[in-house]
Amino acid sequence: MSKIRSMPRYGFLASSIGVTCAAALALPMTTPAATAAARTEGGAGAGRSAAPAVPGSTQSLRLAPLAPDRTAGAGPAQGLYRTGVRHFSLVGVVWDDPDTHLHGTVQVRTRSVARGTWSGWQDVDTHNADHGADPGSAERASGRVRGATAPLWVGGSDGVDLRVRADAGRRGAPAGPLPSGMRLELVDPGTAPPPKGSPARAPRRGAARGATAPAVDTGPAPLGATRIPALGRAETERGLLAPDDGPPAPRQQAKPYIGARPAIVTRRGWGADESLRESGFVYTKKVKVAFVHHTASGNNYTCAQAPSVIRSIYRYHVQSMGWRDIGYNFLVDKCGTLYEGRAGGVAKAVLGAHTMGFNTNSMGVAVIGSFGRTKPSAAAVKAIARLAAWKLGLYGMNPRATTYLTSGGGNLYAKGKNVRLNVISGHRDGYNTDCPGTQLYAKLGTVRSTAAGYQGR
Template structure:
């Protein structure tokens, strides 16, 4: 159960709201499973490999919590954001008041059913004790379980998860030409919690691709402090290809920030979106480190929730950060190529062939998320470098 709170006033803090959900510490991976998967299952001796406790809160946004904002004032305030109101005068603007919240470090929007196709959702957050961020336009991230799977029955639509830094207030604007807003709209606010292992991070891979098809170093779920008590059981399919994603959000994170960022995405996917686990099979950071995503064994064909329709036939690797106008590091490109080359070797995938079932739209063996959905993911700068990743994978596999 998530906390729900209506927005009722400027920097309003509702004293009657239900307690923010805090997840209990979960058991670590079973000994047999940990031995079966080729990951770093132990942290350094000076760090405790125990899960951290994320906190997630949903601020419910209904028609009664919204007010009308004039177009001219709105355009002045959202300058620089992707605004539909700037492109058309036939757009109404609805807004919450400024909502004070408990501390959080990441935010996203979710809703039930389909979002109105013409609505633009804009969000800003206030740093704890500081100023407000710029307005961000958030879009349907097109992630999710395959529609014919049980996991999809309780899934909510949602936007990319935005890393905000330590924050304590939020405000939402909705630009809508027909007055419609998403059904059961909520602002999901996540605080990742802290784990003793967050700062105990090993050095990144050195970038050598000479043995890329051999098993790379993959940091385990225990290394990023996963609370295993909140996830469901793994299901298995096939690996015929790979999809490359980005997570959106900040690119300026440090090495010690990464475990908390992954925990935040995990909490958002499970308790914000209603999925049974984090959607990606692997995550890569800008320092070139590879992290285990969805539970079930990195050598196995675990079905994720990253590219709807293709999850049963492909694994998903997501680069932490936003790459629409920022170039991915060469270390990150190398890490993505390494994990793809190794997985293709494990599952016997030819990186030069298209081998999805005929019922699906043909895709390259290594594709970007946008190839299979109406999304900008993995960002223009990362998408334009898929040819580099493909070349490195092909060279590594001989």
């Protein structure tokens, strides 16, 4: 199990989340009823509950059996058709057992609020178990984790038509059953981040065993800041070599290999409701590998909508899938804007839930979109390189090099195996998955060389 510890503070390293959350932890804890108000269970009256206590909501609707398909070998199917539901912008399907895989297809069409018309059928990526906490970790063993598809961004909608069908068995064998307890999750991200100066809400109780909040961070983003500003390379190097408080930084070369710190939108900036996540932070020792992901949520969003997409993914990861926080440490939109992901400090070794088996001593950065057939934007690729040059440089890692991580268990490497990985790797390098998509994976060589250049190597 990963160690849980407070990390030293450096003047230029800390994120605004330390201040924000420290303030939040000092407030009275919200009641379970207030937190649950943002989630509506399916069944009679779904979509007509009282307004949620905070912006955004999740509607959870039970699926029902569909008429059997008379095609030879067709498997069982479930789905639903619903109009007049409360507005939502992201969909996904969850089920009871996170160890059960959905061997089948999931398709959805939605009715646009703006146009009043139905979209065409869209495929939902069913392979999402590979994004998650390591087996045996406190987060994975919490009892709240569910199996789930990837989330799909559909834009403002008020109607949904879903069908889930099991794959036919091989060589004429009957199709297997669908997972039990399947539900459709309809996520509304809310309209905007909280206004500046509004009081922070307390995170929900139930942090991973032993997790505690670190001391207040007073770094680059003061309380309420929405953005961590970029630094020049010389400023970044000075900050690394001469921290303004806390224990001395690990002694580096006179001119360390580190890229300039890029600008990063804070959790406050994209509107994270801190009452959703678990309290406290969980850290590992260092960051040796940066795993690159895609969110598999589709490419039909504008850069102005990116904060809404992130708020939706955050709700889906926490409320629908049962994780302690959003899984990724960072996210990048198609315009190259970087966003803080999981809480705990952008410069710290925060334990994420992004690459099952290899979350310890790594970080996960996800490009918002799907890149199996679509090429990522040049701006997004450059942003990954800038982030990697800075964050890996803090821990003395060369983006062109290889290193070793110990597997926590997965479908590619057995638990305990010492695995050689590129310092900048794709998700598929640690787990048998399509992520980060063929087109994004093909850009990782460029990311490595560009990041090394930013470090001055």
